[in-house]
Amino acid sequence: MRWLRRLAVALIVLIILPPALTVFYRAEFVHPWSTLMLRDMATLQHWERDWVEFESIAPVLVQSVMVSEDGRYCSHNGVDWNALNAVIDDALDGEATRGASTITMQTAKNLFLWPSRSFLRKSIEIPLALWIDLVLPKKRVMEIYLNIAEWGDGIYGIEAASWTYFGRPASELTARQAALLAVTLPNPYLRDPVNPGPRVSRLANVILGRAAKSGGYIGCLY
Template identity: 60%
Template sequence: MDEPIVDPETERLAMAPKRRRRSRAATGLWFRRAVTAAILLALLPVVLTFVYLAPFVHPVSTLMLKDLATFSGYDRRWVPLEDIAPVLAHSVIMSEDGQFCSHHGIDLGELKVVLDDALAGEATRGASTIPMQTVKNLYLWNGRSVVRKALELPLAVYFDIVMPKWRIMEIYLNIAEWAPNVYGIEAAAQHHFGVPASRLTPRQAALLAVTLPNPAARDPARPGPGLKRLANTIQRRAARSGGYVRCLQ
């Protein structure tokens, strides 16, 4: 018996709906996987924040992970808050986030000033609080980005709700970058001044605090005139910090 003659064009048209269904199924599968991955990624900071509540857990920052991934290495020596000179924490608060003890992750007053300046077309200053900087260091990335800031704000509020203020400060001081590949105040104190964090003087603490916004360009051990002036201001404020640092006392 002769085999039926199949027209290639007819066969192609008959197979087209099957190919479209397979294509839609594959697209749907990848979409579901992408959504699942995004949800898991979003939940990671939520879970890790609870893990970081434990004092024996010593978190690392995304910058530290980058240094490991690029084989740069880093120096970080974790120390509990009680082994850090109080004047250092007071200096950091007065330099970085004066309302640290009273706000809930975001300084709404500072944020309003920044938004007003932006709407008026004026140059804006930073309004990052210590919780905002901590969640950025722990979970996000560096650089100016609207997306990063949009993630940073709710994370900072959540972090401040879950985490006691003393633990936020302890984590921040132990993951902040104080020089290229130097993280945490113990490594910073040893690197810049050759002393442990527990023995930092008010002057050294002020110089380290004003280094934080730009540790790649500022050297507290060899401060220029501008850095000295900033440190003078922070040293005076730290000496009169009083109620501004009550949550750490």
């Protein structure tokens, strides 16, 4: 009975707290922490994050992250249903699946959920992403995402990443540096934006070209 009560309390917190906090995060003076940042604090691990306003981030970085992580960010409602359905079909057919998480879904995961992949986490992540997209402007979601995304061991947010890897603020990133940081996001522990391997360099070149042509895709942000 004790464990059942604890489980019930945990479920209630999970159901009530994230939606309530999302509303609170509408206030621009609020600088949210991710669950990984809270973990590092709780375990006394070194971490760094310097919150930076959206307007102080180089547009080319925003463009690069969008075309790398979620090219339909401005047009979906928090979930890219076409991509998600394709992943489900592949899973049912026994084929290898690819990622279908939007930036909004990744923001929901980073803010409220755990990092390991599971159908349980995804089933919670999807409604949270829909709620986040409903409550927060696209620009605010992107600002939060770029300030809590993990760019390496204990490195959170674009400002800390920019200084750590390139010795400059996020507002002064070059197109090449922005592309390298964008392709690092899926696996920041194995991909080094300063000393990229051949595969990372090729991916960065692709993102570099796409970002240069992405003006029509970022209309919801600028």
